[in-house]
Amino acid sequence: MIAVLLSVILKFMNCEEIMASDRGVLYGLGVGPGDPDLITLKAAGILHHVDVVYAAGSTGNDYSLAVSIAKPHIPEDTPVRLLRFPMTSDKGEKKKAWERHARAIISEMEQGRHIAFITLGDSMTYSTYGYLMKTVLDLAPHLPVVSVPGVTSYQAAAAGLNRPLVEGEESLLLVSGARGGHRFRQCCACAENIVFLKAYKNIADINDALAEADCLETSIAISNCSLPGETVTRDLRTLDRARKNYWTLVLTRQKAENGQTEK
Numbered sequence: 001m002i003a004v005l006l007s008v009i010l011k012f013m014n015c016e017e018i019m020a021s022d023r024g025v026l027y028g029l030g031v032g033p034g035d036p037d038l039i040t041l042k043a044a045g046i047l048h049h050v051d052v053v054y055a056a057g058s059t060g061n062d063y064s065l066a067v068s069i070a071k072p073h074i075p076e077d078t079p080v081r082l083l084r085f086p087m088t089s090d091k092g093e094k095k096k097a098w099e100r101h102a103r104a105i106i107s108e109m110e111q112g113r114h115i116a117f118i119t120l121g122d123s124m125t126y127s128t129y130g131y132l133m134k135t136v137l138d139l140a141p142h143l144p145v146v147s148v149p150g151v152t153s154y155q156a157a158a159a160g161l162n163r164p165l166v167e168g169e170e171s172l173l174l175v176s177g178a179r180g181g182h183r184f185r186q187c188c189a190c191a192e193n194i195v196f197l198k199a200y201k202n203i204a205d206i207n208d209a210l211a212e213a214d215c216l217e218t219s220i221a222i223s224n225c226s227l228p229g230e231t232v233t234r235d236l237r238t239l240d241r242a243r244k245n246y247w248t249l250v251l252t253r254q255k256a257e258n259g260q261t262e263k
């Protein structure tokens with residue numbers, strides 16, 4: 001019944017025609033932030049039909065959060081492969097890894113296999129998929145690539161907290177906190193609402209930057225959003241002392257002119 005429903009959805013979405021071609025298609029699927037119910041119907045439908053599922057894996061272990069999220073939608077006999085990306089800031093080394101993985105995927109596509117590369121949250125937001133997709137398109141521009149968006153971690157966090165991200169004429173700034181509060185200091189005056197992703201190892205400097213802008217009181221951190229063990233931290237200073245959790249983001253907003261500090 002579910003398979004029939006998904007076939008109808010795929011037909012409706014024109015994916016069936018693409019899949020009918022003799023070359024394989026690369027699908028870049030955002031699988032949402034954690035809750036398997038937050039995968040889009042489109043991504044779930046494609047997962048039921050591809051020949052191989054790929055995800056990024058670290059060199060340290062065999063676990064992929066994206067795979068565990070997508071698991072209920074991947075047929076048991078579909079191979080799932082982890083692509084190892086080195087945890088390095090050396091751009092040359094990273095580029096070599098993307099090229100090696102892109103060539104492996106291209107070779108499968110040339111043989112007519114349909115590939116899904118799954119990634120956490122949205123496929124186009126701070127995602128390894130973006131680099132892989134660009135490398136595949138550079139090396140094999142004749143092959144079809146279809147990118148499917150996903151629910152981002154910060155959309156899920158805002159919804160979970162019943163806290164609008166932006167309203168009326170306001171703006172939203174999305175920054176990486178990997179290097180601390182540097183970008184926030186440069187840009188915070190331009191937006192009423194700010195989201196930090198990668199708010200973990202340099203959380204102390206993020207906190208300093210938030211304090212300088214008088215935003216600590218309006219900031220809130222969410223770890224493991226929509227996953228088992230989700231935590232909400234309203235006093236961000238406690239995160240300086242806590243064990244760093246990579247799956248942490250911070251939502252913040254400038255205080256209203258009337259001094260409103262609602263979280």
Ligand SMILES: C[S@@+](CC[C@H](N)C(=O)[O-])C[C@H]1O[C@@H](n2cnc3c(N)ncnc32)[C@H](O)[C@@H]1O
Nearest residue numbers: 121122125126152153197198224225246247248
């Ligand atoms: C490489 S970025 C990936 C972002 C992802 N593509 C998205 O659309 O949300 C990784 C960062 O996203 C945030 N993140 C992703 N999933 C999360 C979750 N379930 N809970 C909290 N933060 C999450 C964290 O800030 C993490 O350091």
